[in-house]
Amino acid sequence: GNSVTQMEGPVTLSEEAFLTINCTYTATGYPSLFWYVQYPGEGLQLLLKATKADDKGSNKGFEATYRKETTSFHLEKGSVQVSDSAVYFCALRVSGGSYIPTFGRGTSLIVHP
Amino acid sequence: NAGVTQTPKFQVLKTGQSMTLQCAQDMNHNSMYWYRQDPGMGLRLIYYSASEGTTDKGEVPNGYNVSRLNKREFSLRLESAAPSQTSVYFCASSEGASGGYEQYFGPGTRLTVT
Secondary structure, eight states, X not given: OOEEEEOOSOEEEETTOOEEEOEEEEOSSOEEEEEEEEOTTSOEEEEEEEOSTTOEEEXXXXXXXXXXXXXXXXXXXXXXXXXXXXXXXXXXXXXXSOSXXXXXXXXXXXXXX | OOOEEEEOSEEEEOTTOOEEEEEEESSOOSEEEXXXXXXXXXXXXXXXXXXXXXXXXXSOOTTEEEEEOSSSBEEEEEXXXXXXXXXXXXEEEESSSXXXXXXXXXXXXXXXXX
């Protein structure tokens, strides 16, 4: 089956620090990979995605590269802000497979001024 | 575009009461989903509708029913609420049911069952 594993949180950083949130996956078939962000009291929203190996998704200063050889899609940002405090979810969907996306458990990020 | 809308935003029920959570999307998406989110459990899929006229069970369907009323609307019904159904419920939609199609989520309904 499909699965997504994310690092446990919370991740606590000072403003302007470098962020990495690890995500690894297993999939039957060729997955597309996603990062979603959930701000307090809101629903999830797409942060970035990549649909094939070696693609890099980027948005709002965040980046993630689809690494097929290591089955990973780690989220990075060079300089975090207090406003980046949120829960981040890694997810995958397989083409031609189940209609159901697979989500990781989420990683909470807390950024202090 | 309003995207995905959910009503109500908050609800308190007594054990045994029933209610329907409403969801609508204005993006002409084919697929719609209902999730629940509990602390430490991540997102769990309750039911989904790959296309208008079809519905299927997800990971945790017991105690729930759904109706895909038309292409826009997908409702979730709790026939006899239980305290274990206290949760935040999210509706989502996507253009297609597989591959590179991302999901769009509503703002959630916060349900408490006493």
